[in-house]
Amino acid sequence: EDKVVQSPLSLVVHEGDTVTLNCSYEVTNFRSLLWYKQEKKAPTFLFMLTSSGIEKKSGRLSSILDKKELFSILNITATQTGDSAVYLCAVEAFPSISNFGNEKLTFGTGTRLTIIP
Amino acid sequence: SQTIHQWPATLVQPVGSPLSLECTVEGTSNPNLYWYRQAAGRGLQLLFYSVGIGQISSEVPQNLSASRPQDRQFILSSKKLLLSDSGFYLCAWKVWGGVRYEQYFGPGTRLTVT
Numbered sequence: 581e582d583k584v585v586q587s588p589l590s591l592v593v594h595e596g597d598t599v600t601l602n603c604s605y606e607v608t609n610f611r612s613l614l615w616y617k618q619e620k621k622a623p624t625f626l627f628m629l630t631s632s633g634i635e636k637k638s639g640r641l642s643s644i645l646d647k648k649e650l651f652s653i654l655n656i657t658a659t660q661t662g663d664s665a666v667y668l669c670a671v672e673a674f675p676s677i678s679n680f681g682n683e684k685l686t687f688g689t690g691t692r693l694t695i696i697p
Numbered sequence: 698s699q700t701i702h703q704w705p706a707t708l709v710q711p712v713g714s715p716l717s718l719e720c721t722v723e724g725t726s727n728p729n730l731y732w733y734r735q736a737a738g739r740g741l742q743l744l745f746y747s748v749g750i751g752q753i754s755s756e757v758p759q760n761l762s763a764s765r766p767q768d769r770q771f772i773l774s775s776k777k778l779l780l781s782d783s784g785f786y787l788c789a790w791k792v793w794g795g796v797r798y799e800q801y802f803g804p805g806t807r808l809t810v811t
Contacts, residue, residue, distance in 0.1 A: 584740075614800075616802075621804050621805050622787055622802035622803060622804050622805045623741075623787075623802050624802075625800075625801065668740070668741065670741075684731065684743055684746055684756075685741075685743070685800060686743075687733075687740045687741040687742075688740055689738075689739060689740035690740060
């Protein structure tokens with residue numbers, strides 16, 4: 581069974597700090613790893629990672645994947661109060677021949693990040 | 698551009714009552730559609746997915762069911778709600794076979810069973 585574990589479960593930091601969120605996974609036929617940000621409602625997409633060692637960046641957020649060690653990190657620099665949210669990590673596996681077309685995600689429980697002004 | 702709608706936004710239902718949540722997608726054809734539930738303090742749990750009209754796969758045994766009567770419509774139902782059905786229900790879509798693999802989520806329905 582595919583498994584995603586995120587750490588820490590929650591994190592409280594001051595505005596301006598840098599944070600690192602962790603995601604480790606076990607999945608058969610790994611295809612991609614995705615990061616989402618969830619505030620009050622639906623998750624919004626941040627990054628998709630498929631290759632090891634290639635950093636993806638978007639403003640103050642960046643993420644990298646290590647397929648050998650089966651983990652990913654999400655970094656947020658110069659944090660702002662608007663970064664407060666639950667950050668979800670998910671992995672996708674290639675569908676099997678008998679299950680073709682099903683590209684489902686397995687989610688971790690998330691890291692709740694709180695930024696104190 | 699693609700958009701995904703869910704309704705209602707919030708719902709309070711007594712135990713034993715029926716349920717119908719609807720999800721529709723605009724701006725895309727033949728998407729994969731997904732129903733997730735997020736209980737308090739827990740991650741997103743996949744309930745059902747559909748790769749086409751009338752094609753539903755269930756991920757977990759439960760008293761819920763799903764249907765896909767049209768290409769861009771996905772319905773989550775129950776004949777009799779349980780207290781444990783409370784949670785945040787999210788519909789998601791993804792283009793099958795597309796280059797971009799990420800799933801996009803609807804705004805969600807917060808269900809409270811009393």
